[in-house]
Amino acid sequence: MTFALIDGNNFYVSCEQVFNPALEGKPVVVLSNNDGCVVARSAEVKALGVKMGAPWFQMKDLARKHGILAYSSNYALYADMSNRMMRVLETYSPQQEIYSIDECFLGFDGFPAGELAAIGERIRRQVKQWVGLPVCVGIGATKTLAKLANHCAKKGRAGADGVCDFGRMRPAELDALFARIAVNEVWGVGRRLTEKLAARGIASVRDLRDADAVSLGEMFSVVLQRTVMELRGVSCLELEELAPAKKQIISSRAFGTYVYTLSELEEAVSTYIARAAEKLRRQHSVAGALQVYIRTNPFKPEHPQYQRGLSFALPAPSGDTRTLTRAALWGLKRLFKPGYAYQKAGVMLMDLRDAGVLQGQLFDAAPPDRPALMQVIDRANAQWGRGTLKLASEGMAKPWQMRRERVSPGYTTRWEDLLRVN
Amino acid sequence: MEKAPRSARGGSRPGAGRPRGESSKVIRLPVSLVPAVQSLLAAPAGARVPDPHATSLKRPLFGHKVKAGFPSPADDFVEAWLDLNEHLVEHRDATFFLQASGDSMIGAGIQEGNLLVVDRSLEARHGDIVIAVIDGELTVKRLEKRRGRIRLIAENPAYAPIELQDGQELTIWGVVTSVIQRIKR
Numbered sequence: 001m002t003f004a005l006i007d008g009n010n011f012y013v014s015c016e017q018v019f020n021p022a023l024e025g026k027p028v029v030v031l032s033n034n035d036g037c038v039v040a041r042s043a044e045v046k047a048l049g050v051k052m053g054a055p056w057f058q059m060k061d062l063a064r065k066h067g068i069l070a071y072s073s074n075y076a077l078y079a080d081m082s083n084r085m086m087r088v089l090e091t092y093s094p095q096q097e098i099y100s101i102d103e104c105f106l107g108f109d110g111f112p113a114g115e116l117a118a119i120g121e122r123i124r125r126q127v128k129q130w131v132g133l134p135v136c137v138g139i140g141a142t143k144t145l146a147k148l149a150n151h152c153a154k155k156g157r158a159g160a161d162g163v164c165d166f167g168r169m170r171p172a173e174l175d176a177l178f179a180r181i182a183v184n185e186v187w188g189v190g191r192r193l194t195e196k197l198a199a200r201g202i203a204s205v206r207d208l209r210d211a212d213a214v215s216l217g218e219m220f221s222v223v224l225q226r227t228v229m230e231l232r233g234v235s236c237l238e239l240e241e242l243a244p245a246k247k248q249i250i251s252s253r254a255f256g257t258y259v260y261t262l263s264e265l266e267e268a269v270s271t272y273i274a275r276a277a278e279k280l281r282r283q284h285s286v287a288g289a290l291q292v293y294i295r296t297n298p299f300k301p302e303h304p305q306y307q308r309g310l311s312f313a314l315p316a317p318s319g320d321t322r323t324l325t326r327a328a329l330w331g332l333k334r335l336f337k338p339g340y341a342y343q344k345a346g347v348m349l350m351d352l353r354d355a356g357v358l359q360g361q362l363f364d365a366a367p368p369d370r371p372a373l374m375q376v377i378d379r380a381n382a383q384w385g386r387g388t389l390k391l392a393s394e395g396m397a398k399p400w401q402m403r404r405e406r407v408s409p410g411y412t413t414r415w416e417d418l419l420r421v422n
Numbered sequence: 423m424e425k426a427p428r429s430a431r432g433g434s435r436p437g438a439g440r441p442r443g444e445s446s447k448v449i450r451l452p453v454s455l456v457p458a459v460q461s462l463l464a465a466p467a468g469a470r471v472p473d474p475h476a477t478s479l480k481r482p483l484f485g486h487k488v489k490a491g492f493p494s495p496a497d498d499f500v501e502a503w504l505d506l507n508e509h510l511v512e513h514r515d516a517t518f519f520l521q522a523s524g525d526s527m528i529g530a531g532i533q534e535g536n537l538l539v540v541d542r543s544l545e546a547r548h549g550d551i552v553i554a555v556i557d558g559e560l561t562v563k564r565l566e567k568r569r570g571r572i573r574l575i576a577e578n579p580a581y582a583p584i585e586l587q588d589g590q591e592l593t594i595w596g597v598v599t600s601v602i603q604r605i606k607r
Contacts, residue, residue, distance in 0.1 A: 020558075083515075412518060421560045
C-alpha cells in the first residue's frame with residue numbers, strides 16, 4: 001500500500017497571504033474565536049518562539065516589538081480555500097480522505113514507485129499556482145508513515161524540499177532518520193503517552209518502531225499496537241473516504257462580553273441550538289438527548305464562580321430546531337442563577353441516530369418534527385446567509401456575540417468584499 | 423356534544439382565531455425576503471425547492487412563449503442549456519473574482535468597478551492582461567515580455583509602463599480572462 005499526506009503550511013496564515021501579498025515574509029498570526037489564542041503562525045512568528053495556542057493578550061508586548069500582525073479567524077475564507085485545495089488534490093487519485101480543513105490523504109496504490117516523488121512535486125506546484133497555497137507532501141507505506149513523512153518534508157528533515165517519500169529511502173537511511181525524530185511526532189502519540197513511553201526508554205520514532213508491539217498493546221492500547229505496526233510498514237488503517245457521522249454535535253462559544261441575564265443566555269443558547277441542529281440535519285440524524293451548560297470565567301478567580309451543565313433525554317428524538325430549542329431553554333432555566341458574570345454557554349446534541357428510523361410516540365408530548373419546514377429554513381439560510389430565517393428566541397442584536405475585530409474581508413465569499421486592484 | 427344554535431349576529435370571520443392543529447411559531451425575517459419565503463412555504467410537502475447550492479445559472483438556448491393547449495413545436499429542438507459559469511470559468515478551483523479600481527486599464531475596456539475573472543492556472547504570456555504582485559501590491563496591467571525583459575503596461579497614456587527595478591520582484595498572481603461590466607444599475 002502507498003499513501004500520501006498533503007498538508008497546507010500555516011494554512012490560515014497562507015490563506016490571508018494569498019489576498020494580501022504584503023504579508024509575505026512578515027510575522028503574522030491568526031487568532032481563535034474572540035481573538036483569544038494563536039491558532040496559526042507564519043514561519044517568522046514560529047522563529048520568535050511563539051507557541052501554538054498562546055493567549056494573544058499575553059503577547060501584546062512581543063507583538064509591538066516585532067510588528068506581529070494579527071487576524072481574526074475568517075472561517076468563510078479558509079473553508080472556501082480548503083475546498084479549492086481539496087478538489088485540486090482529488091484529481092490526483094481516485095481515493096481521497098479529507099482529514100481536516102488543511103490536510104488530506106490520497107491513496108497512491110498502482111502508481112509506479114519511482115514516480116511518486118515527482119507526482120508530489122507536481123501536487124505542490126499545482127496547488128501553489130492554482131490556489132496560491134504552499135503544501136508539503138509526505139509519502140509512505142501506511143497512513144502513519146505518510147504523516148511522519150509529511151512532518152519530515154515540512155521540517156526539511158529528509159533533504160527534499162517539501163516532498164518526502166520514505167519509499168525511496170534505504171533502510172539504513174530510515175533508521176538514522178527515525179532515531180533523530182522524537183516519538184511525540186508520531187500520529188496519535190500525545191504528550192501524556194510520550195511521558196509514559198519515555199519512562200520505558202522509548203524516546204525516538206525508531207525506539208517505538210522496534211519496541212514489542214504486543215506488550216505495548218497490552219500495556220497501553222490496541223491503537224498504540226497498530227501504530228507500531230504501521231511504523232514498520234504494515235498498513236492497519238484504511239482510507240476513510242466518507243467522514244463517519246458524528247456521534248455528538250457540540251456548539252459552544254465564549255461571549256464577546258460578560259452576560260448577566262437569563263434572556264441574553266437564552267438568545268445565545270437558541271443560536272447555538274440552531275447551528276447544531278443544522279449540522280444534525282446535514283448528516284441526516286436526529287438527537288435523542290441534549291446537554292446545556294453555562295459557566296463564568298475560570299481565569300478570573302476573583303469573580304464569583306459558577307459552572308453547571310444539565311443533560312437530559314428528549315421525549316422523542318428530534319431534528320427540529322423548535323423542539324430542540326424548547327428543550328434547551330427548559331434546561332437553561334433550571335441551570336441559571338442570577339448574580340454571576342457568565343462568559344460561556346454551550347449545547348451538545350447526543351444520542352444521535354439516523355433520521356430515517358424515527359419511532360412514533362404513544363403519547364404525543366411534543367408536537368411532531370416538521371422536516372419540510374426545517375428544510376425550508378436550512379435552504380433559505382444556505383442561499384441568503386446564516387440567520388436569514390431563525391426563531392425569534394435567537395434575538396436580533398446579539399450583543400454577546402464573539403469578537404472578531406481583526407477579520408479580513410470575505411474575498412471569495414462576498415461580492416462586496418472582492419479584492420480591489422488598480 | 424351538541425352544537426350551540428347559531429346566533430343571528432356575529433359569526434365567524436375567515437382567518438379569525440388561533441390557528442388550529444399544529445402549534446405555530448412566530449419567525450422574524452427581513453421584509454425583503456418575505457415574498458421568497460412565502461413562495462418556499464407554499465410549496466407542498468415533499469416538493470422540490472430550488473437548490474441554493476446550485477452554482478450554475480441555466481438559460482435555455484432559445485425560449486418560446488407557451489400557448490395554452492398546444493405544445494410548442496420548438497420543444498423538440500432545445501439542444502442545450504447555456505451556463506454562464508461554464509462560459510466564463512474554465513478552471514473553477516483556480517478562478518477568483520476581483521474588482522477593478524482606477525482608470526489605468528481603460529484602453530483595454532476595464533473600468534472602475536468592473537468585475538475581473540482571474541484564472542490562476544494559466545501561464546501568463548506576452549500580451550496577457552495579468553494580476554501582478556510588485557512589492558506586496560496587487561495591480562492589473564498588460565504583461566510585456568520582450569527579449570527577456572518584463573514590463574507591465576498600463577492601457578492609459580497617463581500612466582508610464584512599470585519597469586522592474588533592481589531587487590524588485592514580480593510575481594504573476596493570475597491571468598484576467600474576462601471583464602464583466604454591469605450596465606443596468
